[in-house]
Amino acid sequence: MYALAIHGGAGALPRVPFTAAREHAYRHGLMQALSAGQRLLERGGCALDAVEAAVTVLEDDPLFNAGRGAVLTADGSVELDAAIMDGCDLRAGAVAQLRHLRNPVQLARRILEDAAHVFLVGDGAERFAVEAGFALVDNGDLITPDRREQWQALEDQLTRTGAASGTQALALDQPPLGTVGAVARDHGGRLAAATSTGGTAGKRSGRIGDSPVIGAGTYADNRSCAVSTTGHGEWFLRTVQAFDIVARMRYGGYRLDAAVSEAIMRRLPDLGAAGGLIAVDHHGEIAIGHNTPIMFRASVREGEAASTAIY
Amino acid sequence: MYALAIHGGAGALPRVPFTAAREHAYRHGLMQALSAGQRLLERGGCALDAVEAAVTVLEDDPLFNAGRGAVLTADGSVELDAAIMDGCDLRAGAVAQLRHLRNPVQLARRILEDAAHVFLVGDGAERFAVEAGFALVDNGDLITPDRREQWQALEDQLTRTGAASGTQALALDQPPLGTVGAVARDHGGRLAAATSTGGTAGKRSGRIGDSPVIGAGTYADNRSCAVSTTGHGEWFLRTVQAFDIVARMRYGGYRLDAAVSEAIMRRLPDLGAAGGLIAVDHHGEIAIGHNTPIMFRASVREGEAASTAIY
Numbered sequence: 001m002y003a004l005a006i007h008g009g010a011g012a013l014p015r016v017p018f019t020a021a022r023e024h025a026y027r028h029g030l031m032q033a034l035s036a037g038q039r040l041l042e043r044g045g046c047a048l049d050a051v052e053a054a055v056t057v058l059e060d061d062p063l064f065n066a067g068r069g070a071v072l073t074a075d076g077s078v079e080l081d082a083a084i085m086d087g088c089d090l091r092a093g094a095v096a097q098l099r100h101l102r103n104p105v106q107l108a109r110r111i112l113e114d115a116a117h118v119f120l121v122g123d124g125a126e127r128f129a130v131e132a133g134f135a136l137v138d139n140g141d142l143i144t145p146d147r148r149e150q151w152q153a154l155e156d157q158l159t160r161t162g163a164a165s166g167t168q169a170l171a172l173d174q175p176p177l178g179t180v181g182a183v184a185r186d187h188g189g190r191l192a193a194a195t196s197t198g199g200t201a202g203k204r205s206g207r208i209g210d211s212p213v214i215g216a217g218t219y220a221d222n223r224s225c226a227v228s229t230t231g232h233g234e235w236f237l238r239t240v241q242a243f244d245i246v247a248r249m250r251y252g253g254y255r256l257d258a259a260v261s262e263a264i265m266r267r268l269p270d271l272g273a274a275g276g277l278i279a280v281d282h283h284g285e286i287a288i289g290h291n292t293p294i295m296f297r298a299s300v301r302e303g304e305a306a307s308t309a310i311y
Numbered sequence: 312m313y314a315l316a317i318h319g320g321a322g323a324l325p326r327v328p329f330t331a332a333r334e335h336a337y338r339h340g341l342m343q344a345l346s347a348g349q350r351l352l353e354r355g356g357c358a359l360d361a362v363e364a365a366v367t368v369l370e371d372d373p374l375f376n377a378g379r380g381a382v383l384t385a386d387g388s389v390e391l392d393a394a395i396m397d398g399c400d401l402r403a404g405a406v407a408q409l410r411h412l413r414n415p416v417q418l419a420r421r422i423l424e425d426a427a428h429v430f431l432v433g434d435g436a437e438r439f440a441v442e443a444g445f446a447l448v449d450n451g452d453l454i455t456p457d458r459r460e461q462w463q464a465l466e467d468q469l470t471r472t473g474a475a476s477g478t479q480a481l482a483l484d485q486p487p488l489g490t491v492g493a494v495a496r497d498h499g500g501r502l503a504a505a506t507s508t509g510g511t512a513g514k515r516s517g518r519i520g521d522s523p524v525i526g527a528g529t530y531a532d533n534r535s536c537a538v539s540t541t542g543h544g545e546w547f548l549r550t551v552q553a554f555d556i557v558a559r560m561r562y563g564g565y566r567l568d569a570a571v572s573e574a575i576m577r578r579l580p581d582l583g584a585a586g587g588l589i590a591v592d593h594h595g596e597i598a599i600g601h602n603t604p605i606m607f608r609a610s611v612r613e614g615e616a617a618s619t620a621i622y
Contacts, residue, residue, distance in 0.1 A: 090549040090582070097432060117518050118548045121408060122433045124517015206435015207428050215526040215551035237429045238401040240526035240554040247555070251563030271401070 001302040002041040003185045003284040006033050006054050008064045008296030010230045010276035011177035018310075026063060027308045030298040033057035034308075037182060038300055047184040047192035047226070048086050048109075055082070055105040055194045058180035062144045064296075065178025067103055069144045070198020072151040073205050078142040080198055081212035084108045087191030087220035094119040094212040097205075100126055100136040105196045107134060108212075118214060154202050177294070179211055181218070181228025183280045191226040191282060193218050193242070200233065209233025215243040222282060224249040225256055231275010231292065235268065245279055256281040264289035312613040313352035314595040315495045317344050317365050319375045319607030321541045321587035322488035329621075337374060338619045341609040344368035345619075348493060349611055358495040358503035358537070359397050359420075366393070366416040366505045369491035373455045375607075376489025378414055380455045381509020383462040384516050389453040391509055392523035395419045398502030398531035405430040405523040408516075411437055411447040416507045418445060419523075429525060465513050488605070490522055492529070492539030494591045502537040502593060504529050504553070511544065520544025526554040533593060535560040536567055542586015542603065546579065556590055567592040575600030 008030055018026070037054035041047070059067025070078045082104035083094035093111030096119075098104050107125065110132050111117055120128055126136065179197035195218045197211040210216035210233040217233070219242035220226035227242035236242075241263065248259035260279055268275065269291055276290025278297060286299050293311065300306035319341055329337070348365035352358070370378025381389045393415035394405040404422030407430075409415050418436065421443050422428055431439055437447065490508035506529045508522040521528035521544040528544070530553035531537035538553035547553075552574065559570035571590055579586065580602055587601025589608060597610050604622065611617035 085549075092549055094548075097435075116545075117515065118545045119519040119524070120515070120517045121519055122517050124408075124515055127517070128515065204428065204431070204435055204439065206431045206433050206438070208430040208432055213430070213524060213526070214548050215524070215554060219551070234427075234429045237405075237525050238396075238403055240530070240551060243526060243551040243554055244558070247558030248562055251559050251561075251565075254562075 001284045002187055003280050003286050003301045004034060004037045004041060004050060004054065004182065005278040005280055005286045005288060005299035006030060006037070006058065006180070006182040006297065007228065007230055007276065007278050008058060008180050009178035010290045010292040010295035013293045023310065026296055026310060029058070029061040029063050030296060030308045031306065034298045034300055034306055037184060038306070041184060041186055044187055046188070047186040047190045048084070050184040050186065051182040051192045051194040052084060052105055052109050054182040055180055055196050056103050059103050059105060059196050064180050065198045066180045066196040068142050069147060070142060071201035072143065072147055074202050075205050076151055077139050078198055079205060080104045080196070081208060082108045082194070082196035083212040083214055083218040084112055084194040085192065085214060085218055085220040086112060087222040087226055090221065091115060092118050092214045094214055095125045096121040096208045096212045098125060099139045101129055101134060102137050102142070105194050150201060179230040181230060181278060183226040183228050183278050185280045185282065185284045189222065189282060191220045191222050191280065193220040193226040193228045195228045210236035210241065213237060215240045217242055219243045219246055221246050225279050225281040227277055227279045229275060229277040232273045235271060235273030236275060239268070239271070241277065245277070249281070256285050257287045260287040260289040264291050312595045313495070313497050314591050314597050314612045315345060315348045315352060315361060315365065315493065316589040316591055316597045316599060316610035317341060317348070317369065317491070317493040317608065318539065318541055318587065318589050319369060319491050320489035321601045321603040321606035324604045334621065337607055337621060340369070340372045340374050341607060341619045342617065343372070345609045345611055345617055348495060349617070352495065352497055355498055357499070358497040358501045359395070361495040361497065362493040362503045362505040363395060363416055363420050365493040366491055366507050367414050370414050370416060370507050375491050376509045377491045377507040379453050380458060381453060382512035383454065383458055385513050386516050387462055388450050389509055390516060391415045391507070392519060393419045393505070393507035394523040394525055394529040395423055395505040396503065396525060396529055396531040397423060398533040398537055401532065402426060403429050403525045405525055406436045407432040407519045407523045409436060410450045412440055412445060413448050413453070416505050461512060490541040492541060492589060494537040494539050494589050496591045496593065496595045500533065500593060502531045502533050502591065504531040504537040504539045506539045521547035521552065524548060526551045528553055530554045530557055532557050536590050536592040538588055538590045540586060540588040543584045546582060546584030547586060550579070550582070552588065556588070560592070567596050568598045571598040571600040575602055
């Protein structure tokens with residue numbers, strides 16, 4: 001049986017509650033992405049293609065903090081990170097600090113296939129993209145009016161409080177919302193995971209969170225599970241969160257749901273870390289955990305109805 | 312009791328065997344670095360200071376592939392990566408793609424102390440360095456005549472074989488030699504790890520290996536052990552190698568030497584991955600493993616004589 005789970009970020013409750021229309025838009029966006037992956041899995045497609053397809057849809061949706069519609073750096077531009085991993089053979093591709101790619105997850109996939117590297121960043125990653133036939137876009141094409149407005153509000157807040165602007169990292173009172181990710185098990189028992197993000201709103205240029213780091217934000221191993229995380233990136237880097245779930249199963253004999261619950265509901269809160277993750281194991285069991293009030297998420301298993309959830 | 316181990320890279324035998332003078336120079340360089348860390352530990356200094364001091368000496372030594380004397384990218388410049396981690400509280404600092412810093416490990420340490428970020432790359436990392444008071448140097452100041460000659464030989468080889476030069480990644484027949492690292496346990500039982508590298512000779516600009524990735528090349532947790540790796544960076548990223556040792560101890564009940572031996576002598580060769588690692592656990596036990604013919608290494612424990620080894 002196949003199984004697919006996706007997320008669109010975890011975080012605090014918004015200061016102004018979502019309108020019904022906005023909530024509907026989020027759920028609709030999640031369903032579009034879930035369907036894109038599910039269609040491939042139904043036809044016997046592989047887990048790797050399914051997670052890439054689902055994340056591509058979320059990157060293209062301006063509601064989520066990935067691809068077009070990502071949050072802006074302190075400098076007012078977009079810097080995108082992504083990773084993808086194949087649980088069959090541990091091949092992986094990761095990219096960070098992309099400023100001119102519309103779908104970072106697709107470049108990560110190309111790096112995975114190319115196999116000479118795992119992790120490429122910045123201009124060097126974009127040169128690889130050009131050689132591989134990807135079209136570069138203007139950074140401005142990745143910025144939506146909503147995100148420009150959010151950035152301006154943060155800048156104004158900094159000016160009012162007298163803090164240095166520009167390269168100064170902005171302190172926000174909530175974890176970044178909107179990182180996207182997908183995990184899948186296909187008919188053949190293959191697992192894959194992918195994650196994509198614009199990082200933290202107002203981040204310092206060059207800051208990398210957990211999303212593109214193999215082990216921290218993204219991991220897949222057919223022998224145990226596939227994981228994609230979202231939340232407090234610096235803490236998920238320190239705890240190597242995605243691989244921690246894999247290791248709990250592999251070395252500690254944990255079941256997937258126990259591994260996820262122990263990590264998300266006990267270990268991370270003990271450290272003061274907020275966030276969530278989605279995971280699927282080699283049996284097709286799905287586990288989703290979050291210690292934040294909100295996590296945009298959706299999942300489906302063969303023969304069962306798809307579901308979306310926010311709170 | 313305190314314990315300290317360092318490495319200066321693992322790899323294949325050189326085509327022309329080392330002269331006695333060169334071998335002596337390597338051993339001397341290792342001893343200088345070991346002594347720098349040991350002096351701090353003897354006086355009751357903390358593990359974090361000791362690994363930073365040892366790695367700084369190795370970065371400054373042109374024999375090793377870190378800091379000045381690092382290998383060159385395909386473009387003929389130097390791009391440096393480093394990471395450092397404190398096992399007490401999982402604070403960590405990591406930097407990649409630095410072109411104007413003499414001691415990347417010291418910038419990683421500053422990021423660890425600053426605590427707002429974990430991982431900074433490229434120009435953004437260098438802007439942070441300038442704000443923190445670090446002096447930038449010309450990229451050319453990091454390049455030694457030996458490395459320029461090695462790069463020229465690789466370029467000539469590419470020209471002869473008709474491959475595209477410049478941004479083309481060069482295929483080498485041996486793992487990168489010379490990444491440096493240190494792990495320590497201090498009198499207080501605190502653990503720390505640090506790693507620094509110029510990456511692979513002839514690498515594509517923007518390529519990041521395992522060294523600066525928390526979990527892959529560097530990890531420390533007082534409850535289990537501290538690890539620094541060297542070798543086939545892409546494979547160590549895929550296996551999250553440093554944290555894998557921690558997880559085997561923490562979740563699998565492995566002893567340190569069994570965890571290291573299982574990973575280095577069984578798991579990595581099964582995957583076709585070559586390299587080595589140094590580790591120290593919370594009791595002060597040191598384990599060093601490598602599946603390559605060569606690994607430059609040295610270690611010392613309180614009350615015991617220091618030792619160096621190459622083969």
